[in-house]
Amino acid sequence: MTDFLTNRWTTLMEELPPSVRLLAVSKGHSASTIRSVASFGQQAFGESRLQEALEKQKLLSDLNLQWHFIGHLQKNKVRAVVKTFSVIHSVDSLSLAQRVSRIAVEEGCCPNVLLQIKLRVDPSKGGMERGDLISIWPELQTLPALRITGLMTMAPFGLRVDERQSLFTECRTLADKLKLPECSMGMSGDWHEAVAAGSTLLRLGSAIFGPRLMSRT
Template sequence: MPSHSADRWRDLRAQLPDGARLLAVSKGHPAAAIREIATLGQRAFGESRLQEAQLKQAELNDLSLQWHFIGRLQSNKVRAVVRAFSVIHSLDSWSLTERTARIASEEGRSPEVFLQVKLRPDPNKGGWSSDALLEAWPQLCSLPALRIRGLMTMAPQGLTSQERRMLFEECSALADRLELPERSMGMSGDWHEAVASGSTWLRLGSALFGPRQPVKDG
């Protein structure tokens, strides 16, 4: 019998328009759940806890998976994240982006990266403002090793559906201005508005796997 996750995966895939891809946010879920979804054809998985992800990667190394780092990236973990992930969604400042570029160059890696933008006040999140990103853009483009693919944003809690859509549309317009092809926008509670605003990567966890299981990151 297929699991609920398998049914949800098929249902979500059927709803996504062309150009919108599903990033299965597997943080807090066991490797067995990832393997089950992978057998259906899912290849991109998102994790935010480094050590938890490393354990899963070791257990699933027989599969050809693409690992995305979606958590807040601490400067002291940049090297380990660059080694373990091919895509990073959360470069939220010049200092962090420059450090990631330098370390990626040292490691001989060229991760795809998203620049995290904060377009509404939110004390719980970091990110570039539009003005700061536009000002730094020439220097960002000259950094070695990084392949800047797009922008990532998250909607603050408490916004209406229309306000979330306006936020996502603003992020999409900024990506267009910078000629970036990707937008990492939308999670389980707001992915419909994100899709309508041009998201190309939807970060879906509970909508796919169900409630998260507590996992310690030692």
């Protein structure tokens, strides 16, 4: 396993430009596998299932890792996520942002937040539409204990390469309009287009780890 990870990691690092940061999507992979990837110098890991993530965080507490929550954030899990993740990629409504803000104030922390935006019709994915985000942007900026650093988006399945490129470019343009530095966009199957469009943070899972080994619980 170590040689497998080393080979994949080396190949990936040779391709990534220095302007892009890598988020290793570790959901479905064991704590020991995460430890191996961390030994390469990777510090940022993405999880989407809270209980699975909390177990891994305990097992890896001796490492200085940065945990990103990348899944759909249910309102009843906001407090646990705010307390244990330093970055949240999936704030997809004003009401959720308000809840995260209120709980962050109560917990005395200030998480980095990316606003999830949906730029194409896609029933399988959440996110704010462009016009809705622009209309609530002034109110979002006033929320305390919430450090909004950028936007996150995902391309629907089935798009052509040029269509994915166009979508990612729209996200980068909107982030620039809002003066947000970060764009979390690009996964294992489309990261080349995301990088070309100006992504600053790639969410890569299978490109690093290979197929998921842990069953969903």
